[in-house]
Amino acid sequence: MGFLAAGLGAGIIALGAGIGIGMIGKSATESIARQPEAAGDIRGAMLLTAVFIEGVALIGAIVCILLALGIGQ
Amino acid sequence: MGQFLRCTAVAVLFLLAFNSDLFAADTSEDQDSVIDVMGKVVDHDYFELIGGKKVYLPRILLVDGEWYFYSNTQAAIESGNFVQGETGIERADGASVTLDFSITSHLIYVWLSLIVTLLITIWAARRYRRGVGAETEPQGAWQNIFEILFVFIRDDIAKEFIPENKYKKYVAYLFTIFMAIAFMNLFGLLPWAAAATANITVTATLALITFAVTQFSGTKDHWQHVFAFPGVPGWSRIILTPVEILGLFTKPFALAIRLFANMLSGKIMIVIILGLIFIFADLFGNAVGLSSSIFWVLLTAALYFLKALIALIQAYVFTLLTAVFIGMAAEEHHHEHDETSVAQARDVEV
Numbered sequence: 001m002g003f004l005a006a007g008l009g010a011g012i013i014a015l016g017a018g019i020g021i022g023m024i025g026k027s028a029t030e031s032i033a034r035q036p037e038a039a040g041d042i043r044g045a046m047l048l049t050a051v052f053i054e055g056v057a058l059i060g061a062i063v064c065i066l067l068a069l070g071i072g073q
Numbered sequence: 074m075g076q077f078l079r080c081t082a083v084a085v086l087f088l089l090a091f092n093s094d095l096f097a098a099d100t101s102e103d104q105d106s107v108i109d110v111m112g113k114v115v116d117h118d119y120f121e122l123i124g125g126k127k128v129y130l131p132r133i134l135l136v137d138g139e140w141y142f143y144s145n146t147q148a149a150i151e152s153g154n155f156v157q158g159e160t161g162i163e164r165a166d167g168a169s170v171t172l173d174f175s176i177t178s179h180l181i182y183v184w185l186s187l188i189v190t191l192l193i194t195i196w197a198a199r200r201y202r203r204g205v206g207a208e209t210e211p212q213g214a215w216q217n218i219f220e221i222l223f224v225f226i227r228d229d230i231a232k233e234f235i236p237e238n239k240y241k242k243y244v245a246y247l248f249t250i251f252m253a254i255a256f257m258n259l260f261g262l263l264p265w266a267a268a269a270t271a272n273i274t275v276t277a278t279l280a281l282i283t284f285a286v287t288q289f290s291g292t293k294d295h296w297q298h299v300f301a302f303p304g305v306p307g308w309s310r311i312i313l314t315p316v317e318i319l320g321l322f323t324k325p326f327a328l329a330i331r332l333f334a335n336m337l338s339g340k341i342m343i344v345i346i347l348g349l350i351f352i353f354a355d356l357f358g359n360a361v362g363l364s365s366s367i368f369w370v371l372l373t374a375a376l377y378f379l380k381a382l383i384a385l386i387q388a389y390v391f392t393l394l395t396a397v398f399i400g401m402a403a404e405e406h407h408h409e410h411d412e413t414s415v416a417q418a419r420d421v422e423v
Contacts, residue, residue, distance in 0.1 A: 044233070048397070051390050055327040058334045 006068035010061065017057035021050050114271050114340045116177045118146045121265045130181070133174040136164050182269040186256035190249060193219065226251055230393055234400035239290075243399055246286060250279065251392040258336060258384030262377065270387075271336040273329065280329035283395045288321070291402040298406075324398055328391060335387050339380045346373055 028046040032039045119127040129145030134155075143149040146162060155162045163169050197219045201207045211220045226248045231240040254270060261268025269275050297303060299317045302310060350369050354362025 044229070047390070048393065051331070051394065055331050058330050059327065061334060062330055 002067045002070055006064040009064040009067065013057050013060040013064070017053055020053040024049050024053070111341075113344050114267065114337055116179045116267075116272055118175060118177060120178050120181050123265055125265065130176045130178070132162075133176070134162075134170050135172040135174065136168050136170055138171075178267055179269040179272045179275060182257060182260050182267060183253075183275060186253050186260060186269070189256050190252040193252070194248075197223075222251075223248060226392065230396045234393075234396040236400065236404055239403050243286075243290075243396070247392050247396055250283070250395060251388050254279070254332070254391050255385055255388035258388060259381070261336060261340060262381060262384065268336045268340060268384075270332050271340060273333045276329040276333040279332070279391070280325035283328060283398065284322075284325040286395075287324075287398045287402045290399055292405050294404065294406045295402045324394075328394055332387055332391055335383060339376075339383060343373055343376055343380070346376065 024046055028042050031042050035042075118132065119129045121127055129147065132141070132143045132146055132149050134141045134143075134149070141149070141154060143152065149155040149162060150157060154165055156165050158169070161170065161173075197216065200212075200216060205212050206216055206220065211217050227240075227244050231244045231247055235243055257269045257275070260266045261271060299321065300314055302313045302317065305313065346369055350362050350366045353365050
């Protein structure tokens with residue numbers, strides 16, 4: 001069951017993080033296309049937000065690894 | 074001179090701080106597995122040279138208040154005081170190692186990257202002191218690269234996120250941490266070497282230093298935000314204060330986990346994709362394994378470029394978030410709730 005939970009959890013994490021980072025990328029490219037001179041600022045903001053999403057996703061991934069390794073049972 | 078002393082002190086602190094017994098000397102390898110995937114990323118009690126020659130590193134062990142020094146693990150076992158236990162070595166009478174100060178391969182790479190950082194910085198500083206780059210244009214490719222990196226850290230990271238009047242004293246720390254992490258990550262690209270940042274103890278120590286720097290640079294406003302959030306009803310502080318205190322610790326925790334997980338997964342991915350050659354050969358015969366190897370090797374080559382990029386991006390991200398956290402703590406807010414103070418603030422700003 002631990003393996004199943006870990007696998008499903010990893011999938012859901014990838015889904016959530018993918019949607020989140022995809023939305024950031026979408027709005028960032030749209031903003032750069034709209035206002036190319038602000039590309040530098042937009043890129044910084046984009047990276048910062050993406051990094052926060054990544055952090056949450058990685059904490060989820062660590063939980064999945066712990067589940068798969070059977071730690072905490 | 075004072076700056077040199079400070080650099081040395083920081084370096085010595087780093088040297089003392091970095092030690093890892095979490096993944097140290099895991100010799101219980103699975104005999105059935107053809108490729109030891111985790112063996113490529115975990116810490117070892119030896120330092121691998123080019124060509125696979127192993128240099129065994131000294132063991133420094135503290136067991137129940139007694140210190141033991143050995144030139145390597147083999148010497149520790151041969152002396153009769155230690156035996157090979159399940160998770161590592163333990164004392165002959167069964168007492169487990171209290172603290173393991175042994176020098177490990179990851180520690181060597183931490184030292185190497187710090188030494189490289191220190192040498193580059195001292196070299197550049199001496200050039201600038203001579204006037205090259207300070208009075209003239211920077212000379213040569215290396216000084217130009219250095220200046221690009223330094224100006225990038227100063228202008229795009231420090232100045233951007235830390236308040237204008239305070240950012241200068243953090244530039245040194247941010248630059249050090251950027252260079253050190255970048256070199257630690259890039260060492261992981263060498264086939265025989267290991268990325269020290271793929272070890273949670275290394276990244277946790279780095280995050281701990283960032284945590285300390287952040288808290289020590291916290292202003293009154295920062296602590297007020299933590300313990301008594303301004304401008305909210307009193308009862309909601311019952312929820313807000315614990316959340317804010319928790320937030321202090323989750324920030325460096327996420328910082329450590331992010332770097333660790335990224336570097337760990339990179340190396341594992343490369344080893345596993347190369348391992349697919351042997352899995353295919355096992356399942357479908359040698360011919361399929363051999364012919365599919367072209368694809369896997371090309372994929373690995375592509376992944377190497379991605380990993381080089383990730384190495385630099387993660388160093389950048391760590392530095393960026395450090396600057397953001399310091400900036401959040403060092404910021405002085407202007408919370409005005411009554412008319413007079415707003416008016417006063419407006420006068421000050423004008």
